[in-house]
Amino acid sequence: MTTQTQQLQAPAAPVRRPPKSGLTGHRFAGPLFASPALLGLAIFLVAPFVLAVVLSFYRVQLNSPRPARFVGFEQYTRLFTDPDLAAAFGQALLNNFTFALIVVPVQTLLALALAVLVNRQLRGMVVFRTFIFMPLVFPLALTAVIWRLIYSRGDQGLLNALLGLFSGGTITSHDWLGDPATALGAIIVMSIWQSVSFQMIIVLAALQSVPAELYEAASLDRASKWAQFINVTVPGIRNTLIFVALITTIFSFRLFDQVYLLSRSGSVDRNSTETVMTQIINTGFDNNNVGQAAAMTVIFMLIITVIAIIQRAAARQRGGIQ
Amino acid sequence: MMTIPKPRGGAGILTAAAAASIAALVLTGCGGPGTGAAGPTVEAGSGEGTINVWAVDGQAAENDALKKIISNFESSQSKIKVNLKLFPSDQYTKAVNSAAPGDLPDVLDFDGPTLASFVYNGKMAPLKGSVSEETLSNQTDSIKAQNTVDDSVYGVGMMNAGLGLWGNKKLLDAAGVAYPTTPDKAWTADEFTGVLDKLATVIPGGKPLDLSEQYGFAGEWGTCCSAGPVIWSGGGTMLKDNKASGALDSQANIKSLTKFASWKKYTDPNADGLAFTSGRVALSWVGHWTYPTYKALGEDLVSIPLPNFGKGTKTTSGTFAWGMGATTKNGAAAGKFLDFLMTDDSVGTYTDANGAPPATKTALAASGLYGPGKKLELLGEQLSRACGQEDKITDSCVSVTRPVTAGYPILTDQVGKAEAAIYAGKDAKEALSAAARAIDQNFADNDGYKK
Amino acid sequence: MTTSTALKPRQRRGSMKRARRWQTALHYLLLAVVSLFFFLPVYYLIIGSFRPSSEVLSGLSGFVPTNLSFDNYRGVFDHLSSDATGHFGQFAAVSIIVTTAVVAGSLIVNSMAAYSFARMQWRGKKIIFLLVVVLTIIPFEAVALPLYYMFSGQRDTIAIQAIPFIANAFSIFLFYTFFLDVPGEIEEAARLDGAGPLRTFFQVVVPITKPAFATVAILTFLAQWGSYLWPVLMVSDPTVRPLPLAISIFQNQQPPEWGQVLAFGTMFIVPVLAVFLIFQRWFVASISSSAVKG
Incomplete structure (x- = not known):
């Protein structure tokens, strides 16, 4: 929706306000205003990225007295041809994609369901909303601590205890983070707990901006609640849902803190939850292999860029974005 | 700082960004981490x-x-x-x-x-x-x-x-388990499984063992204190002639660590660190440092050598x-x-x-704790029977020093990761050979960490 | 983005009253279940912080508020009682200073850049703005390693914890979308009064775009307060250690002092929760406007 806004507004601006920069005597004002932020971005985002590209052509170890050695594309060829590295990197990418494939639809739908749930004027609604928003202010470092205790293996763990209670003891304790089959799922639930209300708030705002007349028209047609929801609500907030899906996708690929913190506690098969981001940090800082980590960074950035472009293009093609 | 504006606007800023990144590269060249080591420059100084x-x-x-x-x-x-x-x-x-x-x-x-x-x-x-x-x-x-x-x-x-198995005598007696008190009489790994079976019958929930999972096998605890003694006791090593392939992924290590992982079903995760003192488990595989808390058991606290995987019990020192x-x-x-x-x-x-x-x-x-006849005599004896590094292990020595190599960071990262994966159910051969290859690759990249 | 409208068409009167009462009851039930899911971990954190470490992790009784005391809090402050370990107040001060600096800096710097992109004419603007938009997708984690490499000489300073996060592509973008809506006439009037671009911006534009500033402030605050990766890399000295790093002091105890971990966590989060409860309206408004605008 963003690009469209630009296109609508930008050409309009000169008409409204013809450029008279020469007359006002503030010819440099524009670049001057922008320069502090641009300088910051250049130094702290662009320069390190360029440096990552450069480092990826070297064999260089963190904290090592050994001088960096130029190795050309070795780090890249290893990443794709060394069976171990390729498998690990592939697994990490797969985990990221799995996470995104589950989290994006689930979290978007959940956000919609929650928004519908709280979008009603009932007594005490403020309290319920407050409960739902609360996790949003929890830093991940703290969230990970709490959920590590909740997922604790054995009967001591809160989740196991709860399940045991509701099943009357038929569900026995499970190693949520340790079992490769549930580790990623456990992290997904935790992530949803922490952040779904962000998406919910966005959807809620959209719900409340759907014109009331549309509902009135629909109810005159004797449309059922469900039919109203499908035919009026969903189309009305379609763009917002797409936006939510977009940002959730980006978040999914940045997945780091919770995995990093949780997979280093207890007995966890790290491969089952490793994401590209945790792998980069692990390679660079735990194994001190800066060159390899830099190559991973570069590949990863290419992938994210491609995904972002495809998504934007797809969203625009369907035409709804304004 | 803000001297960018030239009439050319955008181009100027791009140039500046490029300049900044090049400056950054130059900076890295002479000041980055990992360069400054020009040999120790100790000065005796004034002494005050x-x-x-x-x-x-x-x-x-x-x-x-x-x-x-x-x-x-x-x-x-x-x-x-x-x-x-x-x-x-x-x-x-x-x-x-x-x-x-x-x-x-x-x-x-x-x-x-x-x-x-x-x-x-x-x-x-x-x-x-x-x-x-x-x-x-x-x-x-x-x-x-x-x-x-x-x-x-x-x-x-x-x-x-030093490491050992702390035992709760009351629970051991209740299950009718006799336990060894000297390194030479340590349980074999198979006997140990039998002991766990017996103990499981007297412990509600059937998890009589604490392997100190709460420390995280994927970290230093894994390499040091659970994978290490298991590997050494089984007759294996992590490195041989500065190489992990052929050592870490040996048949002996695969067998020992698979055996170790088979005890997961008897193991209390001990996330609260209280499994032993609260009587939830009868045996706790951990270091000497829990003694100040474990001594709350009084006379019921006994120390037992770690299981013997074939080449005598081993501990890390x-x-x-x-x-x-x-x-x-x-x-x-x-x-x-x-x-x-x-x-x-x-x-x-x-x-x-x-x-x-x-x-x-x-x-x-x-x-007053580690001498002959004292409460922790066993740990004292284990320490006195030092093996040195892993290439010098014999059947009768007990305390092994972890590999002294500048490549230890990659070694511990990979061994710990492999152990955690095996414990979580992954095939030991696969996990260990992957770890060995990663270690060797890292050593090769650093010319074997020779000066 | 204000509330109130959508509900009116539902207000039909008559025979359906009973059905509606049922519906309402069901609605409340759902709300309660959902709230429980979100609130239980928070409750567990706070109650656990007042219970003995040995009882924190003990199945469902972890939820029962018995044996409450301030022992864990005392334990935290006892542990952090010397310059060698650093003090809780010190860690909190570092977090507050860094977060404040980032929020304040990012409000000024990013809004000015956005204003320049949205309302000023200069050569190269379009291409540079496009670059900024592209930058919004680079996650910080991806550049952490080279950034650490570049600034390893500045480790253990407050400045290096804050400065890299001031300029932010996404914040520029948010401000930009807000500034596009500012009516040109207002600026024109200011200019006719003889105001330069700086005065126009700070005295005319900023006051009418306060929601934009609230939005960026809140989003920046949330991202910064819990910042973890960068401090792990750049900070070791206790005198400049922020709160998220200090939690691990308590996690590494043997046996784990879960009660103290939770007490520390509670002190870490309660001030933020309080601010959140007070400003909940703004908070919600700002997040929703990030989408409506973004």
């Missing part, structure tokens, strides 16, 4: 003034003991003051490794196996000449093995460490010790402080606080 000391933020009792020793030191003489800084253990190695040469402390705590890489990275200075001969000769053999790199001594230790920063300008004062740390009084204060076996000969002899 303030020295900076870094240590790990440990248990409250340990911190208090250390502070007490420091205040004793300061009141025992008037010329040297100590400025102590404590770091959380998970951030400590990074703190040392990332410190610019000028920011290194005069005296620092270090975990045994990290020493070789600290030396390799130019963070440590040899102690000869700064610390007295008396102090050096009073160190026990097993701690000396840990603190010596390329024939130079870089560290002195107040304490050592070695732990945190003290050394000198590579760039200290006050080596004489640092040496005096280290001498003071190694006095019987200081060692006594420290090891009383954490229950550790003393690492100096005189303090060990005076120990």
Whole structure:
């Protein structure tokens, strides 16, 4: 929706306000205003990225007295041809994609369901909303601590205890983070707990901006609640849902803190939850292999860029974005 | 800073951005981490003034003991003051490794196996000449093995460490389990499975064992204290001639670690650290450091050697010790402080606080815990039967020093990761050979970490 | 983005009253279940912080508020009682200073850049703005390693914890979308009064775009307060250690002092929760406007 806004507004601006920069005597004002932020971005985002590209052509170890050695594309060829590295990197990418494939639809739908749930004027609604928003202010470092205790293996763990209670003891304790089959799922639930209300708030705002007349028209047609929801609500907030899906996708690929913190506690098969981001940090800082980590960074950035472009293009093609 | 605006606008900013990134590259070239190690530049200095000391933020009792020793030191003489800084253990190695040469402390705590890489990275200075001969000769053999790199001594230790199975006698008796008390009579791994079966019948929930999962097998605990003894006891090693392939992924190691993982079904995860003291488990596989809490069991507390996987029971020895920063300008004062740390009084204060076996000969002899006939005699005996490093293991020695190599960071990362994966159910052969290849690749990239 | 409208068409009267009462009851039930899911971990954190460590992790009884005391809090402050370990107040001060600096800096710097892109004419603007938009997708984690490499000489300073996060592509973008809506006449009037671009911006534009500033402030605050990776890399000295790093002091105890971990966590989060409860309206408004605008 963003690009469209630009296109609508930008050409309009000169008409409204013809450029008279020469007359006002503030010819440099524009670049001057922008320069502090641009300088910051250049130094702290662009320069390190360029440096990552450069480092990826070297064999260089963190904290090592050994001088960096130029190795050309070795780090890249290893990443794709060394069976171990390729498998690990592939697994990490797969985990990221799995996470995104589950989290994006689930979290978007959940956000919609929650928004519908709280979008009603009932007594005490403020309290319920407050409960739902609360996790949003929890830093991940703290969230990970709490959920590590909740997922604790054995009967001591809160989740196991709860399940045991509701099943009357038929569900026995499970190693949520340790079992490769549930580790990623456990992290997904935790992530949803922490952040779904962000998406919910966005959807809620959209719900409340759907014109009331549309509902009135629909109810005159004797449309059922469900039919109203499908035919009026969903189309009305379609763009917002797409936006939510977009940002959730980006978040999914940045997945780091919770995995990093949780997979280093207890007995966890790290491969089952490793994401590209945790792998980069692990390679660079735990194994001190800066060159390899830099190559991973570069590949990863290419992938994210491609995904972002495809998504934007797809969203625009369907035409709804304004 | 904000001198960008040229009439060309955008182009100017792009140029500036490019300039900034190039500047960054140049900066990295001469100031990045990992360059500055031009060999130790220790100066003896005046022998007075303030020295900076870094240590790990440990248990409250340990911190208090250390502070007490420091205040004793300061009141025992008037010329040297100590400025102590404590770091959380998970951030400590990074703190040392990332410190610019000028920011290194005069005296620092270090975990045994990290020493070789600290030396390799130019963070440590040899102690000869700064610390007295008396102090050096009073160190026990097993701690000396840990603190010596390329024939130079870089560290002195107040304490050592040992592992064992702590047993709850009441529960063992209830299950009718007889237990060994000397290393030579250790349970074989198969006998141990049988013991667990028996114990499972008397423990509600059927999980009579604590393997200290809460420390995380994927971290140093895994390599040090569970995979390490298992591998060594099974007749395997992690490295052979500086290579992991053919050593870490050997049949013996696959068999031993698979056996170890088979005990998961008997294991209480112990996330609260209370499994043993609360009587939830009958056996706890952990280090000496739990003694201060475990002694709450009183007469019911017994110490048992770790299971024997074929080549006799093995334990890891070695732990945190003290050394000198590579760039200290006050080596004489640092040496005096280290001498003071190694006095019987200081060692006594420290090891009383954490229950550790003393690492100096005189303090060990005076120990009320580890000597013959004392409560922790078993751990004392294990330490006295030192193997040295893993290439010198025999059937009868017990305490093994972790590999002394500058490549230890990759070794511990991969061994721990592999152990955690095997424990979580992954095929041992696959996990160990992947780990071995990763280690060898890293060694090759660094020319085997030779100077 | 204000509330109130959508509900009216539902207000039909008559025979359906009973059905509606049922519906309402069901609605409340659902709300309660959902709230429980979100609130239980928070409750567990707070109650656990007042219970003995040995009882924190003990199945469902972890939820029962018995044996409450301030022992864990005392334990935290006892542990952090010397310059060697650093003090809780010190860690909190570092977090507050860094977060404040980032929020304040990012409000000024990013809004000015956005204003320049949205309302000023200069050569190269379009291409540079496009670059900024592209930058919004680079995650910080991806550049952490080279950034650490570049600034390893500045470790253990407050400045290095804050400065890299001031300029932010996404914030520029948010401000930009807000500034596009500012009516040109207002600026024109200011200019006729003889105001330069700086005065026009700060005295005319900023006051009418306060929601934009609230939005960026809140989003920046949330991202910064819990910042973990960068401090792990750049900070070891206790005097400049922020709160998220200090939690691990308590996690690494043997046996684990879960009660103290939770007490520390509670002190870490309660001030933020309080601010959140007070400003909940703004908070919600700002997040929703990030989408409506973004």
